[in-house]
Amino acid sequence: MAFAISALIFFASRLSPIDPINALISPDAASDPANLELLREQLGLNDHIVIQYFTWLKEIATGNFGYSIQSGQAISEILALRMPATLELVLSALVLSTILALTIGLFAGANRGGLADKASRILAVIGIAVPDFFIGLAFLNVFAYNLGWLPTGQRISPGQTSFLDRLPHLILPVATLTVAMLAVLIRYTRNSVLDTLNKDFVKTARSKGVPEWKVLFSHVFRNSLGPVMVILAFRLPLLVGGSILVETVFQWPGIGSTVVSAVSASDFPVIMVISMLIALVILVASFLVDIAKSILDPRVRLGGGAS
Amino acid sequence: MRNTTGMIGLLMVSMIILAAIFAVQISGNDPDYIDPINSRLSPGWGHIMGTDQLGRDMFSRVLYGARQSIYIGVLASLIANLIGTMLGAIAGYLGGKFDTIVMRISELVMTFPQLILVLIFVSILGQGVNNVIFVFAVTGWMTTFRLVRGEFFSLREEAFVEADRAFGFSKPRIIFRHLLPNTISPIVVAFTVNIAIYIIAEAGLSFLGLGVPITTPTWGNLLAAAQSPVVVNEYWWLWVFPALAIVVFVLAVNFIGDGLRDVLDPRQRTLAAKKAWKSALLGRWGSKL
Numbered sequence: 358m359a360f361a362i363s364a365l366i367f368f369a370s371r372l373s374p375i376d377p378i379n380a381l382i383s384p385d386a387a388s389d390p391a392n393l394e395l396l397r398e399q400l401g402l403n404d405h406i407v408i409q410y411f412t413w414l415k416e417i418a419t420g421n422f423g424y425s426i427q428s429g430q431a432i433s434e435i436l437a438l439r440m441p442a443t444l445e446l447v448l449s450a451l452v453l454s455t456i457l458a459l460t461i462g463l464f465a466g467a468n469r470g471g472l473a474d475k476a477s478r479i480l481a482v483i484g485i486a487v488p489d490f491f492i493g494l495a496f497l498n499v500f501a502y503n504l505g506w507l508p509t510g511q512r513i514s515p516g517q518t519s520f521l522d523r524l525p526h527l528i529l530p531v532a533t534l535t536v537a538m539l540a541v542l543i544r545y546t547r548n549s550v551l552d553t554l555n556k557d558f559v560k561t562a563r564s565k566g567v568p569e570w571k572v573l574f575s576h577v578f579r580n581s582l583g584p585v586m587v588i589l590a591f592r593l594p595l596l597v598g599g600s601i602l603v604e605t606v607f608q609w610p611g612i613g614s615t616v617v618s619a620v621s622a623s624d625f626p627v628i629m630v631i632s633m634l635i636a637l638v639i640l641v642a643s644f645l646v647d648i649a650k651s652i653l654d655p656r657v658r659l660g661g662g663a664s
Numbered sequence: 665m666r667n668t669t670g671m672i673g674l675l676m677v678s679m680i681i682l683a684a685i686f687a688v689q690i691s692g693n694d695p696d697y698i699d700p701i702n703s704r705l706s707p708g709w710g711h712i713m714g715t716d717q718l719g720r721d722m723f724s725r726v727l728y729g730a731r732q733s734i735y736i737g738v739l740a741s742l743i744a745n746l747i748g749t750m751l752g753a754i755a756g757y758l759g760g761k762f763d764t765i766v767m768r769i770s771e772l773v774m775t776f777p778q779l780i781l782v783l784i785f786v787s788i789l790g791q792g793v794n795n796v797i798f799v800f801a802v803t804g805w806m807t808t809f810r811l812v813r814g815e816f817f818s819l820r821e822e823a824f825v826e827a828d829r830a831f832g833f834s835k836p837r838i839i840f841r842h843l844l845p846n847t848i849s850p851i852v853v854a855f856t857v858n859i860a861i862y863i864i865a866e867a868g869l870s871f872l873g874l875g876v877p878i879t880t881p882t883w884g885n886l887l888a889a890a891q892s893p894v895v896v897n898e899y900w901w902l903w904v905f906p907a908l909a910i911v912v913f914v915l916a917v918n919f920i921g922d923g924l925r926d927v928l929d930p931r932q933r934t935l936a937a938k939k940a941w942k943s944a945l946l947g948r949w950g951s952k953l
Contacts, residue, residue: 502897
């Protein structure tokens with residue numbers, strides 16, 4: 358499948374009517390066709406398209422991701438520079454939103470109409486109707502500009518290197534991404550908990566006199582994780598893709614903003630490598646889901662408890 | 665008619681659409697009229713949403729933006745649903761290899777972060793209203809596809825289809841004349857909900873400056889003003905009002921969607937149908953739950 362994607366992306370990018378050369382060369386130099394021709398030759402753009410594809414694939418396989426047309430930097434270098442920022446942001450948000458969503462979703466499902474249920478409804482509405490970058494902008498306006506509690510963007514203040522300086526920079530982007538990710542996850546957890554509560558084994562556990570909290574945590578909770586895992590797996594590609602909008606709002610120097618600048622400059626080598634990486638993560642994610650399922654499967658873990 | 669949320673949604677949407685149609689009459693200002701002396705006015709009488717850096721009236725710009733944003737949302741959703749329905753109907757009825765291939769593609773497209781996919785397409789096709797609509801349709805047909813496919817899977821075993829086959833009706837006739845009318849309600853619901861999704865997507869894309877060319881006011885393009893920190897900090901009305909317009913419209917559309925779902929398909933409330941939906945939406949992974 359990875360090959361199919363790579364071929365698709367590669368040929369599509371070559372069919373594009375937009376010539377990346379135009380973004381690369383200064384207008385003065387472009388007036389002389391010989392200069393254009395020379396550059397094309399250097400970039401290997403004059404070879405047959407199939408040959409270009411296999412050259413590219415070979416280079417990728419040997420770890421040479423090629424060079425950005427835009428800046429001339431090696432793509433592996435760009436990735437090494439940008440990837441930690443994205444991982445830091447997305448991973449924190451992913452972990453935080455999962456913990457919050459599971460907690461709120463469990464209580465919302467177990468106690469319908471209660472406080473957690475109401476909170477989950479409000480969050481669901483926000484998640485559906487409010488664009489995530491608007492949440493980010495609102496956070497920026499309130500907490501960074503008006504209250505002045507937190508920095509307005511970037512990953513680190515100029516001239517600083519300590520972890521303590523990074524932390525405040527991380528709060529707003531992570532909060533934004535967490536809120537944006539919460540809604541769907543809470544809804545799924547809640548519905549899944551409701552489904553599980555109706556199952557026979559829960560009734561059995563209750564009638565055996567198992568304390569309610571124990572029923573919730575060890576019987577219901579574990580059995581309702583399935584759908585949640587799927588949503589989480591869908592989000593793993595964000596780890597390499599980054600959250601484009603949130604990164605843009607907070608000028609976060611991650612993969613997301615790299616994609617944006619690559620797209621505006623028609624920097625196809627960069628776009629291709631990043632989408633290949635995302636495709637790979639998708640493959641890994643679908644594999645992980647299968648593993649997680651087998652771990653969480655009640656028939657494996659809870660023995661005779663499940664129906 | 666007794667469906668309150670649906671009616672509220674319908675009322676809100678009709679009001680916004682009417683306001684967009686009669687934008688000039690309502691705001692009394694030309695959205696492109698540049699008035700440097702009155703630039704960056706905060707909301708007040710005369711300009712109830714303030715003015716932008718060039719002195720253009722924000723209220724009329726938001727109303728004009730509604731035209732483009734809603735146009736993009738509706739058309740993209742229409743095309744995406746058309747693609748999804750066609751593929752879903754054929755794959756669901758025929759099954760087999762065609763079904764497997766389209767299913768794989770839809771899984772792939774769904775898992776790929778949507779915005780990145782959209783950006784890849786934009787980088788290939790270039791910007792523009794029609795390109796944006798096309799890209800949205802190409803990246804967003806999967807939900808409808810899965811929905812329709814699921815419906816067809818269960819419908820094709822029904823007795824009336826059996827009868828159709830016994831009569832020797834052609835496959836296209838069975839699929840489009842006999843089966844499709846039975847799946848129309850979930851398609852209508854998906855169409856409504858997708859409009860909301862596309863309006864938000866347009867806003868995001870244009871916010872990045874990679875969607876509709878900046879000269880056309882859309883809600884997203886208006887929001888793009890907030891790329892500048894000064895605007896975020898001091899001229900809040902330049903981005904809060906377009907964003908509010910999006911939020912209100914999207915909420916209203918979702919209300920309509922919910923209302924339609926209740927009215928058209930009461931079965932959806934039952935547990936079994938919910939499960940069918942889940943597996944329709946999540947496909948291969950969903951069925952393993």
